[in-house]
Amino acid sequence: MARTRNTLLSALLTASLALAPLPSARALDTRLPDLGNSAGGLMTPKAEQELGRAFMRSVRLNQAVLDDPLIGDYIQQLGERLVEHSDAAGTPFHFFVIDNREINAFAGPGGYIGVYTGLISTTQTESELAAVLAHEIAHVTQQHLLRAWETASNMTLPNAAVLLAAIAIGVAAGGDAGLAAATMGQAGLIQEQINFTRANEQEADRIGIDILADTRFDPNAMPAFFSRMGRANRVYATKLPEFLMTHPVTTSRTADALGRAARYPARQVRDSLHFELTRARIALRNIEHPLAHAARLARQLEDGRYRNRLATEYERALSLLQGGRIAEADTLLARLLQASPDTIEFIVAKAEVEQRQGKAEAALRRLRQALLAHPTSRALVLSHAELATALGHYREAVDQLRDHLGMATDEPRIHALLARASGEAGNAVAAHRHQAEYHYLNGKLEEAILQLELALKTPGISFYDSSRIDARLRELREELAARKKRE
Incomplete structure (x- = not known):
């Protein structure tokens, strides 16, 4: 029975990660972790983290993850602020932005939460944006996906198989339509799952509003956003915004959110400057x-x-x-x-102007000074490393990037810059190794393997580097073999 449950869960994980909410059905470049049973929890925290990283690699492979560290830093900081007032305080979450004008957001395993640029542009206040993030955080903290998988694992084989397909298509297509498309006559079974997903949405709304209030955002922002989406629901006669397909807004849902928000006193919240600057950067992309x-x-x-x-x-x-x-x-x-004077967006823009004016060394000094005050700013680290490398300060760039890598091991651009700076400094082994990790994190497994093979052929490679790269190469080759077997 345990083996059957693991087989079913692995099928669901593979299907849902390939489809949710990605347009491509390309397989994940990873082996799925071993899954436990109900008594010990459906999945260990470590296994869920591994699954989340695999999920993120699939997202990068299929979606246009925005490579703007200023926007990325803002959404991560906003998300972390909300998480600290949730049941998951102290747990790592990863927030990222998809460069897409659709109005949408989604939560994946391991605390990976994606937000579309279209959603950020559509929200009228920072509290509205925080409301959407709080809703997605609640989906993660309440383990809604894991609970759905556990329900499937306890069913008979034929019914579980139908439900697995329904969940996967429902996640990708959104709402009741995706579930109905997968059932073909299994009305009773699917009605149970539809009710479960609606209950999930309501629970995420309730918990999200509590998170909003505890973080001192306006709790009424959630029903306000729902109300505007509900009006859009009536306006869009043909194609609904993606948010309305994956998060159906009904009159009763808006009323429930209003009732929940009414438990808290009215609060006037001023939007932060960083929210406004982020919206400005997104507007300029179009x-x-x-x-x-x-x-x-x-x-x-x-x-x-x-x-x-x-x-x-x-x-x-x-x-x-x-x-x-x-x-x-x-x-x-x-x-x-x-x-x-301490606003990072202004500092980075000023450094770019100085560089364009032929004052690159002055720009580098500005970034160095800013890093003393903001050593964890990814935007400053990346700007500094790019400019330091361009000016030939390779060791300075490598040292700064390595220090930051401990806080952002899954950040592809960090590895890309380390590959460039290491190569310019004459360290070909490190260049190939970091280029391999860059490809791997972007879901390009074969390109990553090629870089590691090139690293092993580097003249004079040390025994330590050779052993470490050889071990990593075996891991990636096993993943590639497993992926091809599934395909």
């Missing part, structure tokens, strides 16, 4: 004519039509920078730094 956009922003500033003056001036400075008007961007950024 601008084709930056100088025309800068002119529009100038008129808005003159007329007083802006949400946050500093954020609007920052967006205008970046537009001018993209359009080649470096001196005007420099003037604006100097004013912004005078108003808020």
Whole structure:
């Protein structure tokens, strides 16, 4: 019976990770961890972390994970702030952004939570964005996926097989439609699962509102967002936003959220500057004519039509920078730094301006100084490493990146920069090894294996490096063999 349960659970994990919410059904580049039984918990924390990392590799392989450390840092910090007021306080969570205009968010195993740029742009307040994150955090803390898998494992084989397909398609297609498509006549069984998923949504709403209130965000932001999504539900006659497919908004759900939020006193919460700056950076990704956009922003500033003056001036400075008007961007950024000298977004932009002006060493000094105050800032670490490498300060870049790697071992760009800086410094073995990890974290297993094979062929490689790389190579080859066997 235990073997049957593990087989069913492995089938579900493979199916759900390949589909949720990815458009491609490519297999994961990993072997699934061993699963326990109900008595000892469905999955150990270590196994769930391994599964989460595998999930993230599949996401990177199939989705456009946004490579903007400033936006990434903001969403991670916001998420961590919420997690600390949840049942999972102290547990590592990983928040990331998908570069997609769809309105959507999703939670995967191991505390991996993805947010689309379209959702960030659609939320009208920081509390609304926090509400969506709190909802996804609640899905993780309440182990909704694991509970669904456990339900499947305790069913008879034919019924469990139908339910596994229903869950997988439901996760990918969203809501009741995906479940109905998979059942083909198993009405009673699927109605049970539909009710379970609706209950999950309601539970995530209730817990999410509590997290919001405890984190001192506006708890009414969740029903407010639901209300706007509900209106959109009536407007979109053909294609619903992805959020409405995966998180159906009903009148009763909005009413429940309103009732839950009413338990807390009304609270006016000011949006943070970083929220506004993040929205500005996302808005610029869709601008084709930056100088025309800068002119529009100038008129808005003159007329007083802006949400946050500093954020609007920052967006205008970046537009001018993209359009080649470096001196005007420099003037604006100097004013912004005078108003808020410790804001990392302004520091990074000013360093980029200085680099474009031929003052790269001054830019590097600025970044070094900022890192003294913000040593864990991924945006500053990456900006500093890129510039230090470009200027030939390879050892400085490698040392900084290695220090940061302990806090971000699963960050592909850290490995990419380490590969470049190590190669420039003449350490070919380290260059190949980090390039292999970069490919592996992006789900490209065969490319990772090739880099490790090249590392082993490096003249003069030490016994220690050879042994370590050979062991890693065996692991990846076993994963590749397992993947091809599943395919």
